[in-house]
Amino acid sequence: MKTAVRAFAFSLAACAAGAAQAEGELFIYNWSDYTAPELVEKFQKDTGIKVTVDSYDSNETLLAKLKSGSAGYDIIVVSSDFVEIFAKEGLIAEIDAPTLAGFPNLDKRWTGPVWDPDNAYTVPWNWGTTSYSVNTDKVKEGTDSLKLLFEPPAEIAGQVGMFGSPSEVIALAQRYLDMDPCQTDTENMKKVQDLLLAQAPAIKVYNSDGIIERQASGETLVHQQWNGAAMRSRELNPAIKYVYPKEGVVGWMDNVAVPASAKNMNNALEFISYIMQPENMALQSNFTKYANAVTGSEAFFEASMQGAPELITPEDVKVVFTPACSEEATQLMDRVWTRLKR
Amino acid sequence: MSAALAPAITPAPAAPTAPGLAARTVTLLVPAVAVIVLFMVVPMLIAAGYSFLTAGAYGGVRLPLTADAYVRFLFDRDLDDSLIFDTTYIGIFARSFVLAVLTTLFCVAIGLPLAWFIACRERRARDALLLAITIPFWTNLLVRTYCWVLILRDQGLLNGALQASGLTSAPITFLYSNEAILLGLVYSFLPFMVLPIYAVVEKIDPRLIEAGHDLYAGRLAVFRHIVWPLARPGIAAGTLLVFVPALGAFLAPDLLGGGKKLMIGSLIQLQFTSSRNWPFGAAAAMILMALVLVGLVVMARRRGAGAPR
Numbered sequence: 001m002k003t004a005v006r007a008f009a010f011s012l013a014a015c016a017a018g019a020a021q022a023e024g025e026l027f028i029y030n031w032s033d034y035t036a037p038e039l040v041e042k043f044q045k046d047t048g049i050k051v052t053v054d055s056y057d058s059n060e061t062l063l064a065k066l067k068s069g070s071a072g073y074d075i076i077v078v079s080s081d082f083v084e085i086f087a088k089e090g091l092i093a094e095i096d097a098p099t100l101a102g103f104p105n106l107d108k109r110w111t112g113p114v115w116d117p118d119n120a121y122t123v124p125w126n127w128g129t130t131s132y133s134v135n136t137d138k139v140k141e142g143t144d145s146l147k148l149l150f151e152p153p154a155e156i157a158g159q160v161g162m163f164g165s166p167s168e169v170i171a172l173a174q175r176y177l178d179m180d181p182c183q184t185d186t187e188n189m190k191k192v193q194d195l196l197l198a199q200a201p202a203i204k205v206y207n208s209d210g211i212i213e214r215q216a217s218g219e220t221l222v223h224q225q226w227n228g229a230a231m232r233s234r235e236l237n238p239a240i241k242y243v244y245p246k247e248g249v250v251g252w253m254d255n256v257a258v259p260a261s262a263k264n265m266n267n268a269l270e271f272i273s274y275i276m277q278p279e280n281m282a283l284q285s286n287f288t289k290y291a292n293a294v295t296g297s298e299a300f301f302e303a304s305m306q307g308a309p310e311l312i313t314p315e316d317v318k319v320v321f322t323p324a325c326s327e328e329a330t331q332l333m334d335r336v337w338t339r340l341k342r
Numbered sequence: 343m344s345a346a347l348a349p350a351i352t353p354a355p356a357a358p359t360a361p362g363l364a365a366r367t368v369t370l371l372v373p374a375v376a377v378i379v380l381f382m383v384v385p386m387l388i389a390a391g392y393s394f395l396t397a398g399a400y401g402g403v404r405l406p407l408t409a410d411a412y413v414r415f416l417f418d419r420d421l422d423d424s425l426i427f428d429t430t431y432i433g434i435f436a437r438s439f440v441l442a443v444l445t446t447l448f449c450v451a452i453g454l455p456l457a458w459f460i461a462c463r464e465r466r467a468r469d470a471l472l473l474a475i476t477i478p479f480w481t482n483l484l485v486r487t488y489c490w491v492l493i494l495r496d497q498g499l500l501n502g503a504l505q506a507s508g509l510t511s512a513p514i515t516f517l518y519s520n521e522a523i524l525l526g527l528v529y530s531f532l533p534f535m536v537l538p539i540y541a542v543v544e545k546i547d548p549r550l551i552e553a554g555h556d557l558y559a560g561r562l563a564v565f566r567h568i569v570w571p572l573a574r575p576g577i578a579a580g581t582l583l584v585f586v587p588a589l590g591a592f593l594a595p596d597l598l599g600g601g602k603k604l605m606i607g608s609l610i611q612l613q614f615t616s617s618r619n620w621p622f623g624a625a626a627a628m629i630l631m632a633l634v635l636v637g638l639v640v641m642a643r644r645r646g647a648g649a650p651r
Contacts (some may be wrong), residue, residue: 158515166600200602207597252536334613338604
């Protein structure tokens with residue numbers, strides 16, 4: 001902790017120096033509704049750097065924009081499965097994050113991920129997990145395993161919901177079957193297909209929207225869900241429990257990176273150091289209700305998030321992040337999905 | 343819109359023969375042709391071109407040229423790379439066709455009486471009713487479809503009303519069924535049937551019906567021999583406007599059907615998004631278009647060969 005405080009003081013000093021010498025500007029390009037205004041405000045006040053935020057709606061949009069050579073952004077936020085693509089295409093700059101002030105504040109569990117093993121390009125922004133939530137008023141048994149979701153007992157048949165996107169359904173099914181994500185092995189994918197086909201008669205709906213409502217109102221009793229969304233279901237109906245199953249959960253993470261074409265590199269690095277401070281990153285989590293990777297930021301969470309079980313992943317639960325799948329793996333997923341719904 | 347449709351379905355007047363007139367006709371046609379080429383032919387050519395390319399790793403397309411996308415529509419590759427006949431996609435197309443046909447039939451069954459009813463009102467009531475028909479267009483289709491979710495779901499308005507009135511004691515599951523999809527589609531496309539039929543039946547001379555009655559025709563005979571034949575062009579136009587978009591619909595199947603079965607629309611959408619196979623998506627769209635085109639040609643032939651008007 002002491003080193004953290006020192007690092008923070010150091011970075012503040014660096015900020016002051018930076019603000020004094022350069023005309024400070026920073027252009028952030030992020031998903032819509034995904035940049036906490038409080039964080040931006042505080043950053044501007046503390047550093048004197050003028051921040052402009054612009055937004056996009058998909059990784060593909062971001063990729064297309066950077067590929068077309070449009071410059072002018074200093075900070076971008078990229079989903080974990082797209083980081084490798086951006087790095088391979090040379091669209092993001094090496095920032096060598098471990099040398100930045102504040103990096104020691106990051107929880108070791110979330111540093112050096114598969115898509116960026118040395119944190120050469122990125123640091124974590126928000127992250128979350130995919131598992132399922134259950135209505136504990138109606139379902140008492142089996143709430144420790146993904147079996148309840150994928151092989152539901154007869155009593156809850158017809159009251160189970162899944163996401164509407166093939167990649168997310170299949171990723172969790174692969175967790176249940178204890179396979180690596182992005183399988184290219186046809187035998188393994190056959191097992192996934194058999195599992196989903198056997199599960200299908202018990203499914204009420206495949207849809208990623210409106211889950212919070214469906215679970216809170218009891219329309220579905222068991223539903224695949226993100227942890228942050230499960231928290232909001234629980235706020236509406238205390239019987240809803242987000243399950244951390246023994247098989248593990250699927251993780252997703254958004255990552256902060258600097259485009260290779262950034263004009264204000266120093267300010268970008270300063271921003272990255274800044275958000276690795278607990279009190280700053282907590283502002284972001286308070287805004288989105290998702291966890292971050294900065295140790296100690298929980299202390300600055302707002303009351304409703306303090307101790308929320310959905311946001312605390314038990315140490316013994318495996319979190320498997322999905323990388324960018326190869327063309328072959330994507331095609332296999334498409335085949336399974338088409339067979340499931342033919 | 344109804345005014346624009348009516349001329350399209352009546353036979354074109356004989357072309358003028360004078361040379362000066364012909365030149366002027368060509369000049370006047372240029373804007374219309376340019377619009378058609380720019381907004382219809384060019385996008386279709388792009389789609390057709392994409393369908394013969396190879397899928398890019400992260401979406402998009404790349405060379406080489408191939409007809410794989412079309413082969414895949416009928417054949418599946420076995421593990422040893424041999425081709426086996428596969429009915430998956432034919433099944434998906436058949437499902438969409440059945441649903442689109444049912445949607446069209448329901449739209450005719452509701453739309454024709456409704457259009458007739460409106461046409462029989464006095465001028466001011468007619469205008470008000472027509473306005474009412476178009477009001478749903480002021481709201482986005484997604485929002486309107488989602489409203490049906492709110493009405494039909496287990497804790498929705500309909501179940502609430504049924505339980506409050508004592509007709510049922512437990513909620514009935516209406517949502518996530520084929521009936522719910524059909525309801526959503528009929529609701530979405532009904533105005534497209536009513537408006538063209540209205541445009542035609544409004545012009546029917548009431549004296550024809552009086553004459554029919556004078557000749558001892560009953561209500562049914564009047565309908566069969568006078569109203570139906572005269573309304574047919576409107577029904578044909580409405581059928582086109584309902585059937586074709588209903589074929590490609592994916593909102594209603596996803597939201598009201600619970601996404602349990604793929605429709606053509608959702609299949610194509612999937613290929614352009616998470617499955618990242620643009621060529622196959624483009625090929626599916628091309629095949630769909632070809633089928634519709636063949637259907638239209640057959641329909642036009644039959645009408646041409648049948649009762650000449």
